[in-house]
Amino acid sequence: MASYQTKDIRNIALMGHGSEGKTTLMEALLFAAGAIDRQGRVEDGNTVTDYDAEEIKRKISISAAIAPIDWNQKMLNVIDVPGYFDFVGEMMGPLRVVETAAILVSAVSGIAVGTEKAWDYATKNNVGKMFIVNQMDRDHADFMKVQTQLRERFGNSVVPILLPIGEGPSYHGVVNVLENKAYERVNKGKPKEIPVPAEMADDIATAMEEITEAAAMSDDDLTMKYLEEGTLTHEELIEGFKMGMFSGQICPVVPCSALTGVGVAKLLDVMADFLPSPKRAVYKGVNPKTGEEIERACNSEQPFSALVYKTIADPFVGKLSLFKVMSGTASGSGNIYNASCDKTEKVTGIYVLRGKKQIATQLLNAGDMGAFSKLQFTNTGDTLCDPASPIKYPPIEYPAPCISKAVFAAKQGEEDKVFGGLARLMEEDPSIKLEKNVETTETLLSGQGELHLDVIRNKLASKFGANAVLQDPRIPYRETIKKTVKVQGRHKKQSGGHGQFGDVWIEFSPIGDTGIDFEFEDAVVGGVVPRNFIPSVEKGLRENIRKGVLAGYPMVGLHAKLYDGSYHPVDSSEMAFKTAARIAYKKGCMDANPVLLEPIMHVEVYVPDEYMGDVMGDMNKRRGRIMGMNQVDGMQQLVAEAPQAEMFKYATDLRSMTQARGWFTMSFERYEEVPSNVAQKIIENAKLDEDEEE
Numbered sequence: 001m002a003s004y005q006t007k008d009i010r011n012i013a014l015m016g017h018g019s020e021g022k023t024t025l026m027e028a029l030l031f032a033a034g035a036i037d038r039q040g041r042v043e044d045g046n047t048v049t050d051y052d053a054e055e056i057k058r059k060i061s062i063s064a065a066i067a068p069i070d071w072n073q074k075m076l077n078v079i080d081v082p083g084y085f086d087f088v089g090e091m092m093g094p095l096r097v098v099e100t101a102a103i104l105v106s107a108v109s110g111i112a113v114g115t116e117k118a119w120d121y122a123t124k125n126n127v128g129k130m131f132i133v134n135q136m137d138r139d140h141a142d143f144m145k146v147q148t149q150l151r152e153r154f155g156n157s158v159v160p161i162l163l164p165i166g167e168g169p170s171y172h173g174v175v176n177v178l179e180n181k182a183y184e185r186v187n188k189g190k191p192k193e194i195p196v197p198a199e200m201a202d203d204i205a206t207a208m209e210e211i212t213e214a215a216a217m218s219d220d221d222l223t224m225k226y227l228e229e230g231t232l233t234h235e236e237l238i239e240g241f242k243m244g245m246f247s248g249q250i251c252p253v254v255p256c257s258a259l260t261g262v263g264v265a266k267l268l269d270v271m272a273d274f275l276p277s278p279k280r281a282v283y284k285g286v287n288p289k290t291g292e293e294i295e296r297a298c299n300s301e302q303p304f305s306a307l308v309y310k311t312i313a314d315p316f317v318g319k320l321s322l323f324k325v326m327s328g329t330a331s332g333s334g335n336i337y338n339a340s341c342d343k344t345e346k347v348t349g350i351y352v353l354r355g356k357k358q359i360a361t362q363l364l365n366a367g368d369m370g371a372f373s374k375l376q377f378t379n380t381g382d383t384l385c386d387p388a389s390p391i392k393y394p395p396i397e398y399p400a401p402c403i404s405k406a407v408f409a410a411k412q413g414e415e416d417k418v419f420g421g422l423a424r425l426m427e428e429d430p431s432i433k434l435e436k437n438v439e440t441t442e443t444l445l446s447g448q449g450e451l452h453l454d455v456i457r458n459k460l461a462s463k464f465g466a467n468a469v470l471q472d473p474r475i476p477y478r479e480t481i482k483k484t485v486k487v488q489g490r491h492k493k494q495s496g497g498h499g500q501f502g503d504v505w506i507e508f509s510p511i512g513d514t515g516i517d518f519e520f521e522d523a524v525v526g527g528v529v530p531r532n533f534i535p536s537v538e539k540g541l542r543e544n545i546r547k548g549v550l551a552g553y554p555m556v557g558l559h560a561k562l563y564d565g566s567y568h569p570v571d572s573s574e575m576a577f578k579t580a581a582r583i584a585y586k587k588g589c590m591d592a593n594p595v596l597l598e599p600i601m602h603v604e605v606y607v608p609d610e611y612m613g614d615v616m617g618d619m620n621k622r623r624g625r626i627m628g629m630n631q632v633d634g635m636q637q638l639v640a641e642a643p644q645a646e647m648f649k650y651a652t653d654l655r656s657m658t659q660a661r662g663w664f665t666m667s668f669e670r671y672e673e674v675p676s677n678v679a680q681k682i683i684e685n686a687k688l689d690e691d692e693e694e
Contacts, residue, residue, distance in 0.1 A: 004075040006279045006298060006367040010271055011077045011324070013064075013094040015122070016104035017114025018083035021134045023050050023061055025104065025258035026080045032264045033069045035354070039261075048355035049080040053462050054455050062455055063428070064090040064310060066322065066369060067354045074272040077369045078102075083114050085660050086449035089398050089431025091118075093309035093380060095125040096396050097324035097369065099276045100245075107133045107141035107167075107255065110149045113660045119154060128276055129251045132267065136164055136171045137257040143167060144203070147253055154251065157244075159210045161252040161274070162266055163203055174255060174263045175200060177207045178238065185262045214250045215240030246276035278367030283326050285383065285391040288339040294391055296327040300366045303389035304328030304336070309396065311380045312371075313424040315463055320371045321378050322353065326393065328386065330364045338375075339392035340382035345375045380430050398431045400665065401446030402651035405453055406474065407434075408443075410467035419443070421464030425456060432456060439476035439554070450652055475645045476599060477682065478671055479548030480557040481592035484509035489584025491576050502576035504529065504537055505564035508588040514557040514597060514671045518545055521561040529565040529577070536574040537562050540581030549589045550596055550679075551686035556671070558589075596679040597671040598643050605638040605654065607662035612636050614657050622646035623675075641669055 014022045023042050026049050031039040040047040045056035049065035061082040069076040079094040095101070101122035105115055122129050133146050143164045151158045165173035165182060173184030175196055183191035196204070215237050216226035222240045226232055232240065244250030254270055256263030281298040285305075296302055310322040323330075332350035337343075351358040351371045364370045378384065381395040409418040422434050422445065432453075433446040447453045453470060460466050486507045493500040511519060520538045529537070538560075545555040565580075603624070607615050615638060616626060624642030631637070647666060654662050674682065 003361070003363045003365055004368060006300060006365055007277050008074045009077065009277050009365075009367040010074060010100070010275045011079075011098040011278060011367070011369065012100045012102050012271060012275065013079045013081050013091075013098045013122075013127070014104065015081045015091065015101050015114075015118040016083050017106075017112035017118075018060065018085075020083060020104045020106050020112070020114070021258045022083060022104050023047050023080055025132065025134060025256070025264075026067060026078060028256075028258040028261055028264045029069055029076075029078060029268060030067055030354075032261060032268060033071050035067070035069055048357075051356040052459075054458055058455075060084060062087055062090075063312075064094050065353075065355055068352055068369075069268070071268045072272045075368065076268070076271055084451065085114075085117070085655065086447070086452035086455075088117075088448055089429055090310075091121055092396050092398050092431075093322075095121055095127055097307060097309045098127060099278055099281070100128045100130060100271075102130050102132055102271075104132050104134050105146055105150065107136045107143060107146055108138050110146045111153055116153075116661070123248075126248065128245050128248045130245075130270075130275070131158065131251060131253040133253060133255045134258055136167060136255045136263065137169065137260045139168050141167045141171065143255050150253060156210070157214060157249055158251045158253060159214050160207045160254075161211065161241075161270060162254040162263065163200065163207060164255040164263070165197060165200070171255075171257060171260075171262055174266050175204060176266065176269075177204055177211060178234075178241070180204065180208075183266055185260070185265070191265050211241065212237060215244055218244030218247060218249050242274060242276070245274055246280060281367070283393060285393040288342065288390050288392040296391060298327060298366045300327075300329050302327035302366065303386040303391075304330060305383065305385040305389075305391050305393070306330060307393050308378055308380055308382045308384065311378075311427045313428045313463075315424075318374045319427070320351075320353070320358075320373055321375045321382075322369070322371045323384065324369050325364050325366050327366050329366065330368075330370060332360075332362060335387065336384045337387040337390055338378050338382055339385050339390050340379075340395070341377050343377040344387065345372075345378060345384065347372055347375075349373050379427055396430070399448065401431070401433050401448065402664065402666075403449055403453065403648070404444045404446040404473055405470040406440075406442040406472070407445040408469045408471070410469050414466060417464065417466040418460065418468045421460045421466040422456075422468075424464065425459060429456075437473065437476070440474040442473055444473055445470065448651075449655070450649075472648055477551065477553040477674070478514065478556045478597040479550050479553050479594055480514055480555065480597055481508060481510050481589055481594050483593045485588050485592040487584050487588035487591065489580040489582070489587065491579040491583060493576075499568075499571040500573065500576040500579070501568035501571035502533070502573075502578075502580035503566040504562060504577065504580045504584055506537075506541075506581070506584045506588060507561040507563060508585075508592050509559045509561070510592075511557045511559050517554070517556050517558070518542060519559045521559065523561050523563040524565070528567075529562065530567055530572070533567065533572065533574060533577040534562065536577040537581045540578030541585055543578075544582050544585045548594065549586055550594050551683045553596070553686075555589065556597070560585075596674040596682060598645060598674045600641050600669045600672045601644050601647055601666045602669040603638075603640045603642050603647070603650075603664055603666050605640065605662060605664040606632065606635045607638065607654075607658050609636055611658045611662060612638070615654070615662065618653065618657060622650075623678075643672075643674075644668075 162174040182196045278298040306323040312320040409415045548555045627639045
């Protein structure tokens, strides 16, 4: 594939709400540009960017996939980004390496939650934006209604650069407002120019006025001229439009139908002619050797540097590291330096990806995108650079996981296969986490939603032949006592030869702080328990508090005072006193009003005002306590405390309650006593589990 100069490259993330036609539009763009001979369909499982087995089965995009499009001597690197919120992690890498987010909106249903989220994420990453109003061929399509919604919701930066000719089944062409020319689609070849419909004159004049005002606001000199003369020349208008696109002050809107192809070629024209190239970009990083802040211009004359925005882990093809050349040029041979992990990597080939197809190339200039194969140490978010001029860019930030499941191998003996496969999948998707819970000894797989975790489990089976089982995690309950008791623990056993004898009196009392597991006090006087056996008593207690007397959960907040006892000069032993301590522990703690404790989580929920009532009501149903409410960045923040046991499916439920507009953070706060009615069920379930194990 030919190398493109930085000024001729456009990097675009195709974003928006789930099932609004992003993958279908990608097919239409590729087909219009002649990159593919036949337009695939999501329903048929034959599209370029939805090639994974899970994507074909579920008929949704799961992973971000890139497809370069050569149009009018420009290289359009378009990344198809999943719209479902469970796969939000796939949005983070592309947004670090594109200059424009092309946000799809339905011409029928208008703004959706995914539209708002795509806008917010693009704004946060300082990425320019454009809106594509898709599905113009459908009944009840209404471009002007959607355009008005977009302008009201996102401000006067939203301006239509193309207007539709007809709507619904009669949609057959577009008018380019800047050129004042109309085009209709023909079956083969480029769109045909036709006369501008007379009835559209008012709409074109209004759109032209909005564009002129937006272009004038992109530059101080243009603003002054516009205020003084009330007009701009065509050249000034075009230049102002491009400057506004680069700075994010202008957000063009274009109509199209991905299904029929109407408007697609002119959309490609807009992308090639008006979307910003990376040539003006300057990237900030640090020198990994000195920590000094440095900058790199996106220029092929600069030293080489690249950011890895995605990893594809394939058991057959090997690992592919997808990157953007931030500065300099990338070639298919030689050594490069990974500044993120301080390792040198050997390059054995460089490719351009179109979906799953790898196209070998020799050189990529600054701003372009490609892939290295089989890099040994490199992961997503790493910086690759020239060893002689090292730079390290900030890593990609991923959203914290909001749901966790305990993961087990379906068959005994396949643990290595399962967890090895998960480690490979974590290279592909850094928004999942795998960690061992020390308290419950379970390994927890955490992700962005139930669908996300289910996809991971299925990928594990299809890619690595490893079958895993996902279950709700065990809650790390604890037990403690509420009153002080004195109890004797006596162990006596006679047999042939030496017997066993140990006798202790222990006072058990609550410490009052469940953050302290256990305190042991030696209050023996007069040698009633020999000094050499006292450590055995403490050891016996410490071993046994791992299992509480109610449901087998660890005992905490327990003070044990050894104050009396007796021994036998021949039959007493360390083992006998350990056993005596165990007897005292079980008997004493059962008499000391034992209670069950549960972890209480600190929860912060962020929702728009209109959902506050539902969210508060739901939190109360979860035995949660509302601690306060605040206004944060235009959202309502609800601060609450709730039992961990009630929060497992909260991510799914909150998404449902708020139409996916709400999110939350959660962290451990403290342990609290479980209400008696709830505790009874937990104890019964624990006994049933114990019986099953036996």
